[in-house]
Amino acid sequence: xxxxxxxxxxxxxxxxxxxxxxxxxxxxxxxxxxxxxxxxxxxxxxxxxxxxxxxxxxxxxxxxxxxxxxxxxxxxxxxxxxxxxxxxxxxxxxxxxxxxxxxxxxxxxxxxxxxxxxxxxxxxxxxxxxxxxxxxxxxxxxxxxxxxxxxxxxxxxxxxxxxxxxxxxxxxxxxxxxxxxxxxxxxxxxxxxxxxxxxxxxxxxxxxxxxxxxxxxxxxxxxxxxxxxxxxxxxxxxxxxxxxxxxxxxxxxxxxxxxxxxxxxxxxxxxxxxxxxxxxxxxxxxxxxxxxxxxxxxxxxxxxxxxxxxxxxxxxxxxxxxxxxxxxxxxxxxxxxxxxxxxxxxxxxxxxxxxxxxx
Numbered sequence: 001x002x003x004x005x006x007x008x009x010x011x012x013x014x015x016x017x018x019x020x021x022x023x024x025x026x027x028x029x030x031x032x033x034x035x036x037x038x039x040x041x042x043x044x045x046x047x048x049x050x051x052x053x054x055x056x057x058x059x060x061x062x063x064x065x066x067x068x069x070x071x072x073x074x075x076x077x078x079x080x081x082x083x084x085x086x087x088x089x090x091x092x093x094x095x096x097x098x099x100x101x102x103x104x105x106x107x108x109x110x111x112x113x114x115x116x117x118x119x120x121x122x123x124x125x126x127x128x129x130x131x132x133x134x135x136x137x138x139x140x141x142x143x144x145x146x147x148x149x150x151x152x153x154x155x156x157x158x159x160x161x162x163x164x165x166x167x168x169x170x171x172x173x174x175x176x177x178x179x180x181x182x183x184x185x186x187x188x189x190x191x192x193x194x195x196x197x198x199x200x201x202x203x204x205x206x207x208x209x210x211x212x213x214x215x216x217x218x219x220x221x222x223x224x225x226x227x228x229x230x231x232x233x234x235x236x237x238x239x240x241x242x243x244x245x246x247x248x249x250x251x252x253x254x255x256x257x258x259x260x261x262x263x264x265x266x267x268x269x270x271x272x273x274x275x276x277x278x279x280x281x282x283x284x285x286x287x288x289x290x291x292x293x294x295x296x297x298x299x300x301x302x303x304x305x306x307x308x309x310x311x312x313x314x315x316x317x318x319x320x321x322x323x324x325x326x327x328x329x330x331x332x333x334x335x336x337x338x339x340x341x342x343x344x345x346x347x348x349x350x351x352x353x354x355x356x357x358x359x
Contacts, residue, residue, distance in 0.1 A: 060075060132162075225262050228241060263280070326353070
């Protein structure tokens with residue numbers, strides 16, 4: 001996601017997506033905080049050895065499309081996979097045995113960020129997109145990256161030149177894109193049936209909410225806004241808010257949960273609190289539950305700090321959400337994920353907004 005002015009996106013691009021960016025100083029190392037020193041080689045091998053499975057799946061070779069629409073052919077079942085973004089790792093943990101994954105981004109180690117942190121801990125090595133030598137050192141036969149962390153294609157070229165197959169995918173921003181990414185990844189690793197089962201689980205969770213809200217009249221649907229501070233280039237609060245409008249993962253969550261997203265300006269632009277009070281007047285405010293430390297450590301306080309600040313604000317007291325005590329935080333590892341876990345945020349939001357309708 002390309003939203004560099006917002007605090008949740010600062011996490012995505014410096015920490016986490018709903019989602020793809022990696023810190024430049026992380027390399028191959030056991031799971032540790034992001035300041036772990038590199039143990040990766042300083043030179044890039046000219047060829048990546050390919051791990052050959054003892055039994056070649058009859059389904060291979062397979063051809064999938066990357067984020068740019070280019071065809072990527074995978075000749076045999078990948079057995080040494082490196083994943084540089086959290087959302088794709090969350091999906092693959094559902095599709096394949098963890099021992100086929102040889103390296104991950106360190107940001108997926110935090111339970112505050114990823115609901116799959118326990119499974120990420122089973123993978124020993126950590127990699128970063130800014131240091132391809134650490135990726136190559138793991139001799140992968142498939143590397144999965146987010147296109148946002150390789151905007152000019154140079155990482156994919158470096159890895160291709162070293163002999164690795166690279167599948168670069170775009171960060172999903174809605175459920176159809178998530179399901180498409182699941183199908184692509186499932187085909188790439190030889191697990192189409194498990195991929196379809198995961199897609200079905202998303203549809204079932206969303207249908208549960210849709211069915212529960214069947215009798216909800218349009219005029220009774222509540223309006224909502226994700227309330228998040230916008231930051232400047234140095235990470236300081238600008239006094240403005242970040243707009244999570246059309247095209248953002250939160251907009252997809254809100255719509256699926258039967259709410260109306262009040263944000264009608266360009267997604268991820270800055271807006272004033274006065275606009276929220278005077279124009280948007282949301283019935284529900286959703287805040288982040290993540291708290292960031294100066295060392296980029298992340299903790300989950302359940303949104304207590306942000307909710308307390310909103311309720312004590314003289315400016316915000318007249319907002320319907322504040323007046324009616326409808327200020328909530330969603331589970332960050334669900335609402336901040338752009339994998340199948342995002343469907344859990346839909347249920348959570350619908351339950352918070354319509355407790356009388358959602359069991």
